[in-house]
Amino acid sequence: MQNQDEKWMKQALRLAKKAAHKDEVPVGALIVGPEGLIASAFNLRETLQTPLGHAELLAVHKAAKKRKSWRLVDCTLYVTLEPCVMCAGVLLQARIPRVVFGASDPKAGAMGSLYEMHKDPRLNHRIEILGGILGDECGRLLTDFFKKKRLAKKAVRIP
Numbered sequence: 001m002q003n004q005d006e007k008w009m010k011q012a013l014r015l016a017k018k019a020a021h022k023d024e025v026p027v028g029a030l031i032v033g034p035e036g037l038i039a040s041a042f043n044l045r046e047t048l049q050t051p052l053g054h055a056e057l058l059a060v061h062k063a064a065k066k067r068k069s070w071r072l073v074d075c076t077l078y079v080t081l082e083p084c085v086m087c088a089g090v091l092l093q094a095r096i097p098r099v100v101f102g103a104s105d106p107k108a109g110a111m112g113s114l115y116e117m118h119k120d121p122r123l124n125h126r127i128e129i130l131g132g133i134l135g136d137e138c139g140r141l142l143t144d145f146f147k148k149k150r151l152a153k154k155a156v157r158i159p
Contacts, residue, residue, distance in 0.1 A: 005100050008032055008078040009134045012102070015042040015055070016080045016141055022047060026141045029055035029079040031063035031072065031096075038075065039063035055079060056087040060094050071095050080138040082109035082131060088117040091127060098128045102138025 008030055015028025019042035031039045039062035045053035056079055064070045076098040077083075077091060083099065088110035091099060099111060099118070110117045111129050118127035 005078070005130065005133050008076075009080070009100065009102055009138075011037075011040070012078045012080050013134065013137060013141065015040055016138070019043045019055070020141065020145050024053075026145050027055045027079065027081045029059040029077060031059050031075050031077055033063075033067075033072070033075045038066055051086075054084070054087050056083050057090055060090055060096070064094065073097060076100060078133075080134075081105055081142065082111050082113055084108045085110040085115060085117065088115070092117065092123060092125050095125055096127060098130070100130045100133050102131075102133055102135050103142060104131055104135070104139075 012028040012030050016026040019028060020026035024043040024046050028042045029040065030037060039059045041055045041058035041062060043053060043055045044058065045051065047053065056077060059077065060072065063072055063075065072094045075096055077096050078100045080102040082101045082103065082105040083091060101111070104113050106113050108114065112131055118129050
């Protein structure tokens with residue numbers, strides 16, 4: 001299973017790099033079912049000017065449309081960054097049973113870092129979580145992106 005998870009995460013990383021090229025926060029996501037890849041997306045929050053432009057939400061939406069069902073009960077989400085509260089809520093609603101992520105998100109992560117929505121006993125669905133798959137590479141992509149943004153901002157301020 002580890003090799004499969006790494007294979008899909010590498011594909012999610014390629015999507016995250018596409019997001020970075022569009023000056024979007026570099027997060028990529030895939031929905032994979034028994035038939036293989038169902039949907040893929042990367043962050044488009046700036047491009048679409050909506051807080052709903054997270055890679056996970058876009059991928060879930062595409063997968064549900066493709067399957068003609070909001071229930072994605074036999075799918076795995078692969079995402080380069082630990083999902084936030086909003087995305088975790090959508091994953092629970094879609095009944096996705098498994099999430100594999102790369103980098104943890106200590107500032108907004110809802111699947112182990114700040115919250116553990118995936119195993120809240122008050123909810124009617126649980127999600128198996130596997131974090132840290134290619135975590136260093138996923139984290140480095142994000143760190144480099146934000147470092148570049150800060151340097152660009154500094155360059156504008158200096159006369």
